Each structure stands twice: as C-alpha cells, then as structure tokens.
Amino acid sequence: MTQDTQDVQYGTAVASVYDSLIAPAMPAEAAVDRLRPHVTGAHVLEIGVGTGRVAIPVSAIAAQVVGLDNSRPMLDEFRAKTVPRNVSLVRADFREPLPVTGPFDAAYSTMGSLACVDNREQLTAALSHVREVLAPGATLSLEYYATNxxxxxxxxxxxxxxxxxxxxxxxxxxxxxxxxxxxxxxxxxxxxxxxxxxxxHVLLLERNEVEVCLNLAGFTVEHVYAAEGMQPYDWYTARATK
The missing domain is CATH 2.20.25 (N-terminal domain of TfIIb)
Known part of the structure; x- marks a missing residue:
C-alpha cells in the first residue's frame, strides 16, 4: 500500500523492479491456497493490490475482485498487463474511508500492506475502514510483519x-x-x-497487539499462522462481527 500524495513508499523505484525481483521471491501460491476457502465465488476486496501478484490468480476463482492501492506506479504496472475482466482497480488510501461499494464477502491484504501506518490508532482506523465495507461475517485475511x-x-x-x-x-x-x-x-x-x-516505514507489533487492533476494529480473530523461522509475515484470519 503506497501513496504519492504523502509518505510515498512503494513508488516508481519499487514498481520498476517488483515483478522481476521482488514478486518471484514471494510466490503467490501459498497465499492463494489459504485464501481459497474464503474467496471462491466471492465478491472480494484486496488492500494493497500492487501489480497483481495475488489478485490475478485469485480472480480465477473469485466472482469479482476490487483491488485497492494508493501507488499510481504500482497500479500502472498492473494495468500494463492484461487485467482480468472481473478485476477493478481503485487508487485510494486505506487510512481514509474506502471509496468502494460493498458489501464484500471477503477481504485480504498480503505482504504487510496494512502495517504501513504510524501508530496503533491508525492501524485500528484502517482496519475499521475495511470492516465498514464488509458483509457481517465476512473474512479478512492479512499478512503482518513478524517480529521474530x-x-x-x-x-x-x-x-x-x-x-x-x-x-x-x-x-x-x-x-x-x-x-x-x-x-x-x-x-x-x-x-x-x-x-x-x-x-x-511500517508499524512492527507483536501478534497479541495486532489481534487487539483487529478486535477494536470489529473483527474476531479465528486463526493465526505464526511465521516459521525467518519467514517475514504472520498470517491472520479474522471475521467481521455480525
């Protein structure tokens, strides 16, 4: 998740090497396998869609995917590909209310996108913005930076x-x-x-603190897949409270 109005992190420099150097180091297959039960046949929101590393394979099993990112260069890289017909791209900042039409059946965010905040309050607010566009009982799956x-x-x-x-x-x-x-x-x-x-620049939190922010934003954490060894991300599966 990036911005070109403030705090730009993943702009032109990252976009220029993302598909050739960064994405190959983090194959999407494992993420798609974990997402499959929640996104199959669903109306899905991806926060931090980037160049489509995960959105493209997810689109093959979802009914519709809306990909949100506030990095114009990353979205331009995605648009330079063949964007699947059931994928819509929206440039927006998740720290503000999301300009998308829900309710979504599921949402996900990979590679720590939602950690691009300054403090716990900002993370809670961002998660609340996601909750606002989800159907009651919808799932949110996210990778968050692992302190280990x-x-x-x-x-x-x-x-x-x-x-x-x-x-x-x-x-x-x-x-x-x-x-x-x-x-x-x-x-x-x-x-x-x-x-x-x-x-x-990302907010590095222990797993229990991430869970607190999710709870405050209106989610119940159902499972945490803790990173093993030096894997960079923990994986959380949470459900929007009804």
Whole structure:
C-alpha cells in the first residue's frame, strides 16, 4: 500500500523492479491456497493490490475482485498487463474511508500492506475502514510483519544477501524507533544495471497487539499462522462481527 500524495513508499523505484525481483521471491501460491476457502465465488476486496501478484490468480476463482492501492506506479504496472475482466482497480488510501461499494464477502491484504501506518490508532482506523465495507461475517485475511524475523534484523542493522533469481545483491538497513516504527532501507544491485533504492516505514507489533487492533476494529480473530523461522509475515484470519 503506497501513496504519492504523502509518505510515498512503494513508488516508481519499487514498481520498476517488483515483478522481476521482488514478486518471484514471494510466490503467490501459498497465499492463494489459504485464501481459497474464503474467496471462491466471492465478491472480494484486496488492500494493497500492487501489480497483481495475488489478485490475478485469485480472480480465477473469485466472482469479482476490487483491488485497492494508493501507488499510481504500482497500479500502472498492473494495468500494463492484461487485467482480468472481473478485476477493478481503485487508487485510494486505506487510512481514509474506502471509496468502494460493498458489501464484500471477503477481504485480504498480503505482504504487510496494512502495517504501513504510524501508530496503533491508525492501524485500528484502517482496519475499521475495511470492516465498514464488509458483509457481517465476512473474512479478512492479512499478512503482518513478524517480529521474530525483523527484530534480529534490527540488531544486525545492515544485512546483504544474494538477490533471488538474479545476479547481484540486496542490502537492507534496518532501524526501529521508540514508537515501534520499523524503517527498512533497501538497495538492489543487479548485475549490469544501476542500483535501485527505496525505503519502507511500517508499524512492527507483536501478534497479541495486532489481534487487539483487529478486535477494536470489529473483527474476531479465528486463526493465526505464526511465521516459521525467518519467514517475514504472520498470517491472520479474522471475521467481521455480525
């Protein structure tokens, strides 16, 4: 989830490498398998649709998908593909009331999109905006940054690793402030190409705190798939209260 009016995080730099370098490192199949019981034949909302990594395979089993993102460059990358006929794209900021027509049967957000907030109150408000467009009893599935993976990176501060599927390296520079805002600078050095650099700012919360925000926003958490090892995200399945 990104913005080009304020706090732009996943703008032109990310869009330029997302499908070639970032998306291949996070195959969509596992996410689609977890979503399948909730989205099959359903009217679905994706928050942080990006370039369509998950929306495209979900559209093959859902009745309709509305993909929301506030990054114009990421949406432009999606539109440059063949957008499935049952997918609609909307540019909007989830921190404000959503300009979409519900009620949706299910919503989902992958790769920590909903963590792109400044504090717990803002996260709760964003989740409430999602709840407002869901049908009673609808499911919300989301990936949220796993503290088990990111707190060790904060201690290391700078980590360089080979870039998956390509030559070159990716370097992460990670800090965490007293308000639990994680800042991660990323530099991608691909062989024979200029480096690509961007920065992310996300709210890093323990799982129980994410659950509190979900509850305050009108959701009941049904299951949490905790990240294993150094997997980057926990997966939450919650249901809109009736």
């Amino acid at each position: 993976a990111y707190r060790p990176l904060v201690k290391q501060h700078t980590v360089t690793m080979p870039t998956p599927h390509h030559g070159g390296t990716t370097t992460f520079t990670v800090t965490l402030d007293d308000a639990d805002v994680l800042t991660m600078g990323t530099r991608i050095d691909e062989d024979g190409k200029p480096p690509v650099e961007f920065s992310e």
